[in-house]
Amino acid sequence: MTSTTVAPPATAAPVAQEKVRRGWTQHGLLFVAPFLLIYLAFLVWPTVLGFRMSLSSVNIAGGNNHLVGFANYAEAFADPRMWRSLWNTLVFTVLSTVPLVLLGLGFALLVHHLRFVQWLWRLSFFGPFLLPSAVVSLLWLQMIYPPDYGLINGTLGTKTLWLADPSVAMWSMVLTTVWWTVGFNFLLYLAALQSIPQHLYEAAAIDGASAWDKLRSITLPLLGRTTALIVVLQLLASLKVFDQIYLMTAGGPQDSTRPIIEYAYDVGFTGYRTGYASAVSYILFVLIVIVSLAQLRLFRKRAEVSS
Amino acid sequence: MQDPPPISRRLLLGGSLALAGAAATGCAIPVGLGSSRTRVQYWHFLGASDGIIMNKMVQAFAKDNPDIFVEENVLAWGEPYYTKIAMAGSGGRSPDLATFHLARLAGIGAGQILDPINVKLLEEAGLRGADFSPPIWERAHLDGVLYAIPFDAHPMVQYYNTDICGKAGLLGPDGKLKPTKGVDELVAALGKAKEVMGGKPPLTYDALGIGTVGPWRVWYSLYPQSGGTLLSDDGTKIAIDDAKALEVLRFMRRLGQEGLCDRRTDYGASVANFTNGQAAFLWNGDWETTGLKERKTPFSMTRFPDVFGSGAAQADCHSFVLPHQRNRDPEVERATYRFIAYLVKNSADWAVAGHVPAYLPALEEPEYLALQPQSEYRSVITEVSLDPQVWFAGSASRLWLEFGQAFSPVITGDRTPEEGLAAAKAALARLLSAPDPFPAEERQ
Numbered sequence: 001m002t003s004t005t006v007a008p009p010a011t012a013a014p015v016a017q018e019k020v021r022r023g024w025t026q027h028g029l030l031f032v033a034p035f036l037l038i039y040l041a042f043l044v045w046p047t048v049l050g051f052r053m054s055l056s057s058v059n060i061a062g063g064n065n066h067l068v069g070f071a072n073y074a075e076a077f078a079d080p081r082m083w084r085s086l087w088n089t090l091v092f093t094v095l096s097t098v099p100l101v102l103l104g105l106g107f108a109l110l111v112h113h114l115r116f117v118q119w120l121w122r123l124s125f126f127g128p129f130l131l132p133s134a135v136v137s138l139l140w141l142q143m144i145y146p147p148d149y150g151l152i153n154g155t156l157g158t159k160t161l162w163l164a165d166p167s168v169a170m171w172s173m174v175l176t177t178v179w180w181t182v183g184f185n186f187l188l189y190l191a192a193l194q195s196i197p198q199h200l201y202e203a204a205a206i207d208g209a210s211a212w213d214k215l216r217s218i219t220l221p222l223l224g225r226t227t228a229l230i231v232v233l234q235l236l237a238s239l240k241v242f243d244q245i246y247l248m249t250a251g252g253p254q255d256s257t258r259p260i261i262e263y264a265y266d267v268g269f270t271g272y273r274t275g276y277a278s279a280v281s282y283i284l285f286v287l288i289v290i291v292s293l294a295q296l297r298l299f300r301k302r303a304e305v306s307s
Numbered sequence: 308m309q310d311p312p313p314i315s316r317r318l319l320l321g322g323s324l325a326l327a328g329a330a331a332t333g334c335a336i337p338v339g340l341g342s343s344r345t346r347v348q349y350w351h352f353l354g355a356s357d358g359i360i361m362n363k364m365v366q367a368f369a370k371d372n373p374d375i376f377v378e379e380n381v382l383a384w385g386e387p388y389y390t391k392i393a394m395a396g397s398g399g400r401s402p403d404l405a406t407f408h409l410a411r412l413a414g415i416g417a418g419q420i421l422d423p424i425n426v427k428l429l430e431e432a433g434l435r436g437a438d439f440s441p442p443i444w445e446r447a448h449l450d451g452v453l454y455a456i457p458f459d460a461h462p463m464v465q466y467y468n469t470d471i472c473g474k475a476g477l478l479g480p481d482g483k484l485k486p487t488k489g490v491d492e493l494v495a496a497l498g499k500a501k502e503v504m505g506g507k508p509p510l511t512y513d514a515l516g517i518g519t520v521g522p523w524r525v526w527y528s529l530y531p532q533s534g535g536t537l538l539s540d541d542g543t544k545i546a547i548d549d550a551k552a553l554e555v556l557r558f559m560r561r562l563g564q565e566g567l568c569d570r571r572t573d574y575g576a577s578v579a580n581f582t583n584g585q586a587a588f589l590w591n592g593d594w595e596t597t598g599l600k601e602r603k604t605p606f607s608m609t610r611f612p613d614v615f616g617s618g619a620a621q622a623d624c625h626s627f628v629l630p631h632q633r634n635r636d637p638e639v640e641r642a643t644y645r646f647i648a649y650l651v652k653n654s655a656d657w658a659v660a661g662h663v664p665a666y667l668p669a670l671e672e673p674e675y676l677a678l679q680p681q682s683e684y685r686s687v688i689t690e691v692s693l694d695p696q697v698w699f700a701g702s703a704s705r706l707w708l709e710f711g712q713a714f715s716p717v718i719t720g721d722r723t724p725e726e727g728l729a730a731a732k733a734a735l736a737r738l739l740s741a742p743d744p745f746p747a748e749e750r751q
Contacts, residue, residue, distance in 0.1 A: 059744035061397035061419035061631075075741070148576075164516055164573060252517040254712055270386045271705065272393055272416065272744040 054278035060269065072279035082280060084255050085263035086287075088170065092245075092259060093238035095174045100234050101227065103178065104185025109219075111186075112193045122190070129183035133243035136180045141248050145172060163249050166256040173245055173257050180244070181237070185230050192226040193219070232295045239288055260284045344376045345642040348402035350392070350630075352384040356597030360660045367656075368649045375642045385518070385703035389415070392630055396420035401630035403643045407455055409446050409624035410694040411701030416745030417454040422629045424453040428641065432648035440688060443624055443665045446696070450750060455626035456647055459654065459662035462622035462687045463528045466581060466589040466599065466608045471509070475499040475587070483683075488613050490558060497567040500587035508569040510562060511580050512590040514718040516573030520707040522559075522714035524621045525590055529555045531692035533615035537735070542697045545735055549728065555615065556717050556724035563718055570718050581606075596661035596681060610684045622691035623702045624665060663688050698743045709734035 054072055058065040076082045111121040128136065144151045145162040153160060162172040200218050209217070242261040245251065251258025251266070258266075261284065268277025353361045358381055365377050380402065382388050389411065395401035397420060407415075415421060436444050439457055447455040467477075467484050477496050479485045487493045500509035513521030527537075535551040538544065563570030569577070569586060581589035582604050589595070590611070599606050611620035627647050629635075650657065654664030655675040663685050669675055676682050694700035701707075713731035716722035722730075 057742060057744075059416060059419070060393050061416055061745075063416065063419045064744060064746060064749050079737070081737075161515075161571075249517050252712070253515065254716070269390045269394070272414075273742075274744075276741075 050278050051282060053275055054282050056275045057273075058275045060272040060274050068275070072276045073283075075276065076279050076283060081255060081258075082260075082263060082283070085251075085258045085260045086283070088255075088257060089239060089241065089259045089261075089284075091170060092174065092177075092241055092257075093235060095170070096177050096238045096241075097231065097234045099174070099178050100182055100185055100238075101230055103182050104230065105189050105223070105227075107182065107186045108189030108193055109215075111190060122187075125186045126183035128180045129187075131180065133180075134247060136176065137244050137247035140172075140176045145248075164253050166254040169249055169253060169257045173248065176244055176248070177238075177241070185234065188226055188230055189223065192223050196222050228295075228299055232292075232299070235291055235295065236288065239284070239291065344374055345638055347375060347377045347404060347639060347643050347646055348380065349377050349404045349646070350380045350382060350395075350402045351406040352382055352388045353406065354381065354384060355594075356601070357594055357660045360597065360657065364650060364653060364656055367653070368646060371649070372645065375646065377646055386708075389703065393420050396630040399631055399633035401632055403629070403632070403635075403639055404646065405628055405630050406458075407626050407628040408702035409443065409455060409457060409626045410696075411704060412447070412449060412455055412626075412628075413696045414698035414701060414704065414743075414745070416749075417449045417452070418750040419745060420631055421454050422631050422635070424456060424629065425640070425644070426453060428644045429456070429648075431641075432644040434648050434651055438667055440665050440667060442693075446624070446693065447626060450747065452750075455628045456651065457665035458625040458627060458651060459657060459665050460622050460624045460688055460691055461593050461662045462620040462684070462691050463524055463590060463611045464593045464608050464620070464661075464684050464687075465611050466591065466595065466606055468581065468584060468587045468604070468606055470584065470605045471500055471503055471587040475503040483607065484609050486609070486613070490614055493612050493614055494562075494565075494567065497562070497588070501567060504587060506566070507585065508566050509587040510568040510590065511572055511577040511586040511588070512568070513574035513577045514563075514568075514570050514572055515715045516575075518703075518708060518711070519573065519715055520703065520711040521574065521577070521591075522718055523707050523710040524592070525559060526552075526555055526710065526714055527621040527692060528590075528611050528619060529558070529614055531619045531621075532613065532617045534617075536695075538695045538697065538739075542695055543739065545732060545739070547728075547732060547735075551615075552728055553724050556714065556727055558614070559714070560717050560720065560724055563720060568718075570720065593661035593663070593681075593684070597659065607680045608683060609680070610687050617690060618687065619690045619692045620687055622687075622693060624693075625662065626665075658682075697738075698745065699738045699741075705738055706735075709738065 055067055055069060056065055057068050057072075107125045111118060111125065114121055131139075141163070147153055147159060147161050147164070150162070152158070152162065160168060163169050196219065200222075201214055204214050204218060240261060241259050242265070245257050245259055246262055246265075249257045251262050260280065264277045264280040264284065267280060268274050271277075349365070351358075351361060362379065365379055368377060369375070382391060392401075392405055392407070393415065396416075412421075417423070434456070436453075439447075440460070443457045443460060447453055447457050465484075469478070469482070472478050472484060473482075475496075477484060477499060485496075487496050497509050501507065512525055513519050530552055533551045533554070535548045535555075536546050539546045559568075562568035569580065572580065577586075577589065578591065578595055578598075580586045582599060582602050584604070593608070596608065610618050612618075627650075629643070651666050652669075654666045654669035655672045655678075658664055658669070658675050658678055658681050661681055664670055664675065670685060670688075694704075694706065697706075699705040710731050713734060714727050717724050717727035
């Protein structure tokens with residue numbers, strides 16, 4: 001953005017910069033110090049500690065604590081269950097992000113243009129997002145997915161094993177997740193829609209633009225930044241999926257839904273190998289950093305283009 | 308909104324503080340300050356009918372021992388339970404007593420997660436090693452140190468619906484199921500039951516589902532019958548006899564293909580079908596006994612059928628362990644041993660739940676012998692096939708889950724027996740190559 005904006009008058013610039021810099025050293029550090037300390041103690045230090053752990057054979061009781069170098073990583077890269085769970089995480093991320101963004105946009109457009117009982121539509125789309133993951137899981141597990149008496153099979157007259165069939169289970173998890181979390185994206189889109197100035201549409205109407213033209217040339221471009229934000233948030237959220245899958249399928253059947261976080265949990269807490277679990281967690285950590293960096297670059301380009 | 312609040316702020320604050328105080332001490336009220344009762348915190352995973360019986364035993368103990376208060380804490384069975392034990396034990400502020408599956412002992416880090424049993428205190432409470440079934444007592448030790456007190460063995464058994472089997476002519480003159488020997492006799496009996504049931508599959512067991520271990524349980528009952536083993540004696544190499552293992556898998560698959568076994572049921576559905584008379588036979592652990600009795604299912608039970616040369620049946624044993632505590636209160640410890648001794652000596656009450664007592668004197672008690680059908684299958688105790696003594700074995704362990712997962716598609720027909728066995732062996736190889744989190748040399 002800075003590259004194309006008009007530069008401020010040259011004479012004022014050095015003074016302003018001087019002030020800012022002095023402020024940072026004099027008071028700024030003091031103000032951020034509490035946060036910085038918490039950040040160091042609860043984020044940076046555990047991150048370092050976790051990495052040290054991933055190089056050891058330490059167990060859940062803190063015993064057997066020997067440095068083993070990169071043996072845990074070597075084991076993880078040769079572990080088909082690690083790859084399977086990593087693959088599941090990526091599949092889940094792709095399958096869930098696309099409908100979550102598109103449906104969020106669709107619902108927001110719908111509600112934005114509906115003129116009656118708007119609060120009811122907002123509530124119905126956003127409501128599920130307010131439920132805790134345990135409630136959502138129980139609801140789908142006990143009422144919607146049961147093969148014999150569940151809502152879906154009961155209505156359609158089918159006999160699908162929604163959660164027990166390895167070829168269906170992942171789709172079931174995506175469906176539940178979309179129902180549960182689409183409300184958040186919907187809300188972000190709705191807020192963005194409401195901030196688009198009405199006069200743009202009025203001007204377009206005068207020029208004889210159709211509804212489709214308005215959507216394509218005004219609404220969607222102006223929602224660009226929101227979309228970018230939603231995609232980033234959604235990718236990160238989906239990569240970190242755990243609750244609903246753990247509660248509904250525990251990673252089964254046939255490992256078809258186990259995400260990488262659950263695999264780390266499994267080997268660490270139920271398999272008692274804390275060191276190995278740390279290594280698996282670090283593999284996910286690196287993956288998330290890569291995705292975030294890629295997104296950041298994309299974001300910056302988009303920002304430059306739009307300005 | 309503008310009216311002054313009816314309760315002053317100070318009163319409200321005081322009130323809520325008092326409430327919070329009451330809540331904080333809530334669970335301790337029965338042994339409140341100044342009380343002379345000793346509190347023993349007891350964790351177990353015994354749900355449903357097992358749980359009801361355990362609760363009755365705890366109450367009976369409380370009646371006889373007014374100076375001890377046993378605080379029961381019932382947790383969900385399976386992997387989550389063992390995760391909690393590991394977490395509590397590693398922190399050193401664990402409950403005073405916990406139930407445990409004996410086959411998991413090798414994998415839990417005895418000495419780190421569990422404390423050794425104080426044999427002197429145990430004898431003081433009136434329990435001696437000689438009173439227990441020797442192979443089970445043996446399994447409670449690691450490197451000669453006692454870490455668990457065995458309570459029972461719970462083998463796979465065969466439940467049968469007496470109405471259906473009667474109609475199919477499968478009962479002897481004494482009203483008990485005529486035992487079958489070998490594949491052909493069993494298939495013939497199932498065929499007769501199928502006819503009576505109008506073509507519905509007569510046998511059911513949990514063949515699939517989330518985290519199912521049914522396929523493992525059935526396979527590990529049948530495979531050892533023909534003399535097959537899983538691992539070499541030292542527990543380091545795969546010793547599966549492919550021919551024998553495949554024979555069993557082919558047989559399990561055949562039952563499904565010929566409509567003799569309901570192959571697409573999970574645990575809940577298999578028990579429900581049998582309970583409601585939708586199946587003539589149920590293969591399951593002995594713990595469903597009480598539930599079936601309560602629901603008035605016309606049933607009896609017997610030993611797991613002899614199909615491949617012996618009457619072996621997969622089994623594990625409930626036992627008691629002391630999760631690691633940094634500072635164990637000697638008074639609580641004494642009370643704990645008294646409680647354990649009470650439970651073990653009253654094993655006949657526990658056998659109501661279906662389990663075979665590990666305490667030998669209980670097996671001879673007329674009370675136990677009168678239990679029907681529980682005492683019908685007690686002879687299995689000499690032929691139980693217990694898990695190999697490795698760190699990844701035992702109830703709800705990786706071994707069970709991996710094998711359940713490998714064999715489930717064989718039963719449902721989605722995978723060939725060869726593919727199923729290959730998957731199981733690959734999983735076993737991975738488990739063998741992964742390092743033991745609690746290596747023996749770290750013990751104490």
